[in-house]
Amino acid sequence: MTALPTPLPNTLPAPSPASLPRCAVLDDFQGAALSSADWGPLRGRVDVRVLREHLADREALAAAVGDCEILVVMRERTPLDAALLDLLPRLRLVVTSGMRNASIDLAACRERGITVCGTASGSEPPAELTWALILGLVRHVTTEARAVREGGPWQSTVGGDLAGRTLGLLGLGKIGGRVAAVGRAFGMDVLAWSPNLTEERVAAHGDGVRLAKDKAELFAASDVVSLHLVLSDRTRGIVGEPELRAMRPGAYLVNTSRAGLVDGPALLRALRGRWFAGAGLDVYETEPLPAGDPLRTLPNVLALPHLGYVSEANYARYFGQAVEDIEAYLAGAPVRELGGPAS
Numbered sequence: 001m002t003a004l005p006t007p008l009p010n011t012l013p014a015p016s017p018a019s020l021p022r023c024a025v026l027d028d029f030q031g032a033a034l035s036s037a038d039w040g041p042l043r044g045r046v047d048v049r050v051l052r053e054h055l056a057d058r059e060a061l062a063a064a065v066g067d068c069e070i071l072v073v074m075r076e077r078t079p080l081d082a083a084l085l086d087l088l089p090r091l092r093l094v095v096t097s098g099m100r101n102a103s104i105d106l107a108a109c110r111e112r113g114i115t116v117c118g119t120a121s122g123s124e125p126p127a128e129l130t131w132a133l134i135l136g137l138v139r140h141v142t143t144e145a146r147a148v149r150e151g152g153p154w155q156s157t158v159g160g161d162l163a164g165r166t167l168g169l170l171g172l173g174k175i176g177g178r179v180a181a182v183g184r185a186f187g188m189d190v191l192a193w194s195p196n197l198t199e200e201r202v203a204a205h206g207d208g209v210r211l212a213k214d215k216a217e218l219f220a221a222s223d224v225v226s227l228h229l230v231l232s233d234r235t236r237g238i239v240g241e242p243e244l245r246a247m248r249p250g251a252y253l254v255n256t257s258r259a260g261l262v263d264g265p266a267l268l269r270a271l272r273g274r275w276f277a278g279a280g281l282d283v284y285e286t287e288p289l290p291a292g293d294p295l296r297t298l299p300n301v302l303a304l305p306h307l308g309y310v311s312e313a314n315y316a317r318y319f320g321q322a323v324e325d326i327e328a329y330l331a332g333a334p335v336r337e338l339g340g341p342a343s
Helices: 058-065 082-086 106-111 124-138 141-150 174-185 199-203 215-221 241-246 264-273 312-330
Strands: 022-025 047-050 070-073 093-096 115-117 166-170 189-193 209-211 224-227 252-255 278-281 301-303
Touching: 058 082, 070 312, 082 106, 093 312, 106 115, 115 312, 124 141, 124 174, 124 224, 124 252, 124 278, 124 301, 124 312, 166 174, 166 215, 174 189, 189 215, 199 209, 215 241, 241 264, 264 278
Parallel strands: 022 047, 022 070, 070 093, 093 115, 166 189, 166 224, 189 209, 224 252, 252 278, 278 301
Antiparallel strands: none
């Protein structure tokens, strides 16, 4: 396990003069941002504060951070569009976890002279969480664990098997490749497909991994389908009603990538109609998932609160490199810039 730095409090302790640049770390739900890295290099140079609650309202967020020159954002939790940027005239630097963030309008940032920098992000945590969902679904972990805790029936389900079954991967990049390797270790056959996937790239993953002739074959032939594509205009809604209807009655769909890859209304119809056995979900169109959303209560859904990237090692990368990004910006030599330099 990666050793973490000595925990720091949720605010940098030394009071900061009003002349120091202000930095807000957004959406730190666990209060882990300042204890996951050494923020000491910024002490006395930047006034850093942490926001634990998500502020979905644009005006409320602007009121909370409108005095800040620097924002540190977590993944795509907070969309930074032109309308919000107009409410943040002091903003000069945005640091995002990861080197890709579709919720930041990079063009609007450049127009306003706002530098956007990223951080490294490991492929191991989301691959590992994918298998937590797959195993949780196939072996009915939540049902059985709840029964033990609540004094319910002793053994009420019969778990499925992975050995000899087919794992379908929609996407075979860094994360999909790791998921494929674990599937092979379980004795599964692995079928992969994406719009640009080739025989040569599939062959690099070894025996037992093969290219589906098309998307339809992937969904029809797989016992578990797991999604590992980047969300773009080309891939949005790539899983629709035809794909969901093609799935086997006992199959499972797992999405730890992006909710927009799947037609949301079609997925709800499929789960309510039990077109297939169930779904493991870690990503949603609206996050946090609204309290009344049916995905919270459908019995054939194993839902997690977007934990794919939430691990000790990833947080150490995110916030450690966020400190580096801020230091480099203050020195006039930004690093890990996204979308080119600001004007």
